Amino acid sequence: MAAGAELFSYLLRLGDDALILGQRLSELVGRAPEIEEEMALINISLDLIGQARLLLSYAGEVEGAGRDEDDLAYLRDVLDFRNHLLVELPNGDFAHTICRLFLVSAFKEQQYEALARSRDERLAAIAAKALKEVRYHVRHSGAWMVRLGDGTEESHARAQRALDALWMYTGELFTPDALDRAMAEAGVGPDVAALKPGWDERVNAVLREATLRRPEDGWMQSGGKDGRMHTEHLGHILAEMQFLRRAYPDATAW
Amino acid sequence: MKDWPVWEVFIRPRNGLDHRHVGSLHAPDGEMALELARDLYCRRGEGQSIWVVPAAAIVASAPEDRDSFFEPLEKEYRHAQHYRIPPEVKGM
Numbered sequence: 001m002a003a004g005a006e007l008f009s010y011l012l013r014l015g016d017d018a019l020i021l022g023q024r025l026s027e028l029v030g031r032a033p034e035i036e037e038e039m040a041l042i043n044i045s046l047d048l049i050g051q052a053r054l055l056l057s058y059a060g061e062v063e064g065a066g067r068d069e070d071d072l073a074y075l076r077d078v079l080d081f082r083n084h085l086l087v088e089l090p091n092g093d094f095a096h097t098i099c100r101l102f103l104v105s106a107f108k109e110q111q112y113e114a115l116a117r118s119r120d121e122r123l124a125a126i127a128a129k130a131l132k133e134v135r136y137h138v139r140h141s142g143a144w145m146v147r148l149g150d151g152t153e154e155s156h157a158r159a160q161r162a163l164d165a166l167w168m169y170t171g172e173l174f175t176p177d178a179l180d181r182a183m184a185e186a187g188v189g190p191d192v193a194a195l196k197p198g199w200d201e202r203v204n205a206v207l208r209e210a211t212l213r214r215p216e217d218g219w220m221q222s223g224g225k226d227g228r229m230h231t232e233h234l235g236h237i238l239a240e241m242q243f244l245r246r247a248y249p250d251a252t253a254w
Numbered sequence: 255m256k257d258w259p260v261w262e263v264f265i266r267p268r269n270g271l272d273h274r275h276v277g278s279l280h281a282p283d284g285e286m287a288l289e290l291a292r293d294l295y296c297r298r299g300e301g302q303s304i305w306v307v308p309a310a311a312i313v314a315s316a317p318e319d320r321d322s323f324f325e326p327l328e329k330e331y332r333h334a335q336h337y338r339i340p341p342e343v344k345g346m
Contacts, residue, residue: 034258036281036290036293036294039294040289043293043297140293143285143286143289147286
């Protein structure tokens with residue numbers, strides 16, 4: 001079994017991805033283009049925050065320092081977050097929001113499928129539950145990719161622009177670092193490079209139907225999951241997300 | 255997105271029951287209407303099955319047809335209570 005400190009960091013990676021993307025989507029409350037789609041996106045946001053709760057609670061227990069899910073979500077600063085850069089980027093226009101959600105969800109589908117077979121039983125159970133939700137996220141965001149890409153000239157152009165802008169953030173998902181390798185060796189997590197073919201297949205099928213061009217793999221951004229260098233956007237999310245808890249640290253009920 | 259058509263949503267709560275009309279929504283096409291129906295009307299485990307139907311496909315009766323459509327008049331013979339059951343018939 002993996003050492004506590006490593007497992008803790010790994011659980012933060014998983015939990016922070018869900019927390020930050022959930023927070024991003026929650027920004028659309030009252031601002032989505034249609035009320036029906038707003039409900040859909042907020043359902044997804046709440047799914048993600050639910051996943052974050054399970055993962056961060058577990059992380060707090062593994063750490064054994066008395067921190068719970070709320071302490072980890074609301075009282076860590078930028079450098080202690082371990083999410084991929086892709087989830088912290090701003091929503092942008094609707095095409096950009098959907099495109100990011102699709103690229104991340106397609107990755108999470110592969111990741112949770114593998115994690116559902118983890119040697120860590122608690123993580124496997126969380127992943128099995130999250131997988132059911134994430135499959136719907138892929139379906140819904142993928143359906144929108146097709147409608148936007150194969151829609152009007154304007155929607156096609158916006159979807160392609162979003163895809164081109166986001167592509168450089170997809171490399172981090174599949175580039176293993178020392179922690180990924182340690183987790184794979186311990187049988188806790190998957191070899192992230194091995195998740196790529198499944199992701200490629202899913203993404204390529206949707207892009208083909210959406211008549212969108214898959215960007216070339218070029219320079220890839222990194223630094224989120226190892227905490228080396230987040231984008232400037234993460235601090236702004238945290239400012240909004242953590243303000244209340246930090247302003248009223250003694251509050252016991254919300 | 256302003257011209258999304260209206261869809262009527264029917265949900266079957268459990269196996270063996272009928273689909274019931276639960277409401278309506280706007281969606282660009284059938285597949286998306288199905289997904290949005292799931293998100294709007296099945297958030298608390300309400301359903302086992304969803305139907306969505308374009309509202310434009312529904313042919314509805316008009317309010318002014320009420321008298322000729324729905325007034326029962328004097329047709330009591332259409333009700334079972336109208337018939338006297340002979341004593342020989344048991345267990346009706």
